[in-house]
Amino acid sequence: MEEPLNYGHQHPLLLLNEDQLIVADCSRCGEKVSAPCLCCAEHCGFYLHKVCAEAPLELNHPFHPHHPLLLMQNAPYLNGDYICDFCDKEDNKFVYHCSCGLDFHIKCALFTFNIAENNLKELDHVALQHPLVSTENGDYVAMCFGCWEPLTNYTHFSPDCGFNLHEKCAKLPLKLNFMYHRQHPLVLQFNSEPLSCKICTVTQKRGFVYGCTYCKLVLHIECLPPPLDLAVEDKRHQHTFTPLSRRVPYICDACGLEGIYVAYICSTCFIMVHKKCTSLPRIIKSKWHDHRLFHKYFLPDEFTSSDCMICHDEVDPEHGSYCCSHCNITFHVRCVTEDKRSYSIVSLENEDEMHHESSISVIERNDAGEATKIKHFKHMHNLMLSPFVGGYENSCHGCMLPISDPFYCCSECGFFLHKACAELPKMMNLWHHHCQEPLALISDKAFKCQECGHISNAFAYECCGCEEKICLRCVIALTPGAQTCLKHEHPLFFYRVHQEKGKGKCNACGQPRGVLCCKDCNFGLHLDCFALPIIAGHKCDEHLLSLTDHDDNSYSESHRCDSCEKCRDPNRWFYHCATCDTSAHVDCVFGKYPFLKLGSIYEETSHPHPLTIVKKKYYYPDCDKCSKPCEDVALECSKSECKYIVHWNCVTPRSLHSWSKWPM
Structure with a gap:
């Protein structure tokens, strides 16, 4: 079937010459067009790259030989959106689609087709860049789609669509x-x-x-080894590796994983490794840990910890791993090097460790060396270390959780900080944050946590690059290692969502993908569920309510919330008073904004006076914006003569509006 000369457009198309300046997007691939190109004769805004206009309706791609790729105006999915299976970018423009579910942008399909057919002359219009040219895209170093090595290592093609390929990879035999x-x-x-x-x-x-x-x-x-490869020399290992020219199963001495094809042998050290493990960096700095990690082919006897800090499975001391001599901890090679963005190579063994500047200045210490009087850079007064003597009426100004451990307090203004929150550094790198930039400790700025989604104006870490913010509760909960939960007898560990442990349901709220999980049993929690306080107060009861993880009462009438009077799931966590037999949903106890500091000032509004964050409990004045009663968190004018009051949601940006995942 031959496509008409107007290429499916309702009007005739004109060919524009190279000397004509155009600022428009191609209606097929969505990229910027440049002459020569085709445009609508009726000037309706329709443009086509010449290569997109001449793209065949059916493409038999050598890299996908079993099915043809069909050019379609929309991907055959519900919303028409698709993700290109080669450049991994989402789009809703024309697509080359295969019945097996393969989707490609036009440019990705045609570019790789020319590569497969060795039509390198067809790529003359594509810029061939020198390896010294910077190819950074945002915060990430661009990688070759063929071998997944950095583009800065070799001369490479860099087409407009963002599909990048080394010149050597473009010349690979079919x-x-x-x-x-x-x-x-x-x-x-x-x-x-x-x-x-x-x-x-x-x-x-x-x-x-x-x-x-x-x-x-x-x-x-x-x-794959090069055809004439007889030996591999690498600066990261002091000897030469020789490939074994037989197919034999083996365990790689560098990473501990099984190998079947192509073993590389160091005859001096009597080790057998994968090809990629011949170039493992000897020293790395990982986002998972504050100190440098050294690669060892076997663990010394002084290492007592045998579990990987990432996957929490055992590390075989007889095979390769990364370890920290300061902290006596270990990592599987694959776990700590899986994400290339999460670590950097350290070239010198005596290179200085990254110094994390402390948030506190110590004024006094006790005989045991513990800091008893400090100055925190986020507070104007000195803070004194106090033991916990009972009572949950005060909250930490750092994480907004009730004070329950030794903490620092201010005698002048009622400021409280957990000892762990006070000792966090001013700047830090977080392994779970995608950006390469460090994060700085901030306070008194309303934000939405990128990990748990809660709104807060307490302490947070803000990325110096992308400005995303993460609350202290998530920073502490995601610190590598075991976490203690008072509602579970075993320690909990963080599991990435693609690991098997992280695929179940949260035991607290019943929603999928609890990421803090138990190694010994089927128990898991979300970050925000893990941070729920054990004790909380609410107007539905004169006593403090206790967090409860099960309901022993089989009488169905008792399974209701005494605050909203709706049914509750007896298998989900709730708050309960044993004295009064009062029960309440988690969300009913805390409301939509449990981590906003009441009484603090919010200034980012059009109102001429500063506004105070309040939570109305007994009388509900009407909101000056929507005229509905202010029953929950509101903003009230700090000047007593001004009666201005509004709902939080009525004046704050949508990004600072809360959501609820708890079943009611």
Whole structure:
């Protein structure tokens, strides 16, 4: 079927010459157009790159040989959006779609088609950049879609659509005879299934691989040895590695994982490793830990900790791992190097450790050396260390949780800080934050936590790059290592969502994906559920309510909330008073904004006077914006003669509005 000359557009199209200046987007691929290109003769805003206009309706792509790719105006999904399976960018423009679920931008499909056909002359219009040219995209170093090495290492193609490829990867042969898989040739392909590499056992998210369709086998480009490779020299290991020219199963001495193909041997050290492990950095600095980590082929006897700080599975002391000599902790090689953005290579063993500046200045210490009088840089007065003597009426101004441990307090203004919150540094790097920039400690600024989603104006860490903010509760809960929960007998550990432990339901609220999980039983909690205070007060009862994780009363009439008078799930956590037999939903006890400091000032409004954050309990004046009663958190004018009062939601940005996940 031949496409008409207007390429599916209702009006005729004109070809614009190279000397004509155009500022518009292509109606097929969405990228900026430049002449020569096609435009609508009726000037309705329709433009096409010449290459997009001439794109075939059906493409038999060599990298995807079993099904044709069909050019469609919209992806055949409910909302028409799709994610390109090669550049991983979301779009709703024209798409090359396969019945097996493969989707490609036009430019990604045509660019890789020319690569597969070795039509490098067709890429003359694509800029070939020198390795010294910076290729940083935002905060991330751009990577080659073929071998996943940094583009700064080699000369590379950099097309407008953001699909980048080394020149050497553009010249990869379509077929390859591999000495360890002789029965069939290996074909360069997209690995759309996706399958794990037979050499390193890692499943690559996207990019080129060599594969055998008949045997369901793929091999990463970087894992394959060069055809004439006899030895591998690397500065990170003091000796030369030689490839073993036989297919034998082995355990890599560098990372502890199984290998089947292509072992590399150091005859001096009597070790056998994967090819990629020949270049493992000896020293790294990871976001998971404050000190440098050293690669060891076996753990010394002084290391008593045998569990990885990331996956919490045992680290085999007889095989390679990364360890910290200061803290006696270990990491699996794959866990700590899985995300290239989460670590950096340290070149010198005697390089200075990163210094974290303390938030406090110590004024007095006791005989045990404990700081008893301090000055915190976020508070104007001195703070004194006080023991916890009972009572939950005060909250920490750092994390907004009730004071329950040894804490610092101010005798002049009623300011409280947990000892752990006070000792957090001014600046820190967080392993769970995607940006490469450090985060700075801030206070008294309303924000939405990027981890738990709660609104607060207490202490937080703000990224110096993207300005995202993370509350102290999440910073502390996500600190690597075991966490103690008073509602569970075993310690809890953080598991990333793709790990098996992090796929269950939260025991507190019943929603999926509790990330703090128990290794010994099927128990897991969300970050915000983990941070729930054990004791809380509410107007529905004169006593303090206790957080309860089960309801022993089988009488269904008792399964209701005494605050909102609606039913509650007896299998979900709630607050209860044993003296009065009063029960309440978690959300009913705390409301929508449990971590806003009442009585503090909020100035980011159009009102001429500063506003005070209040929570009305007994009388409900009408909001000056929407005229409805102010029953929950509101902003009240700090000047007594001005009767201005508004709901929090009526004057604050939508990004500072709360949501609820707890079942009512």
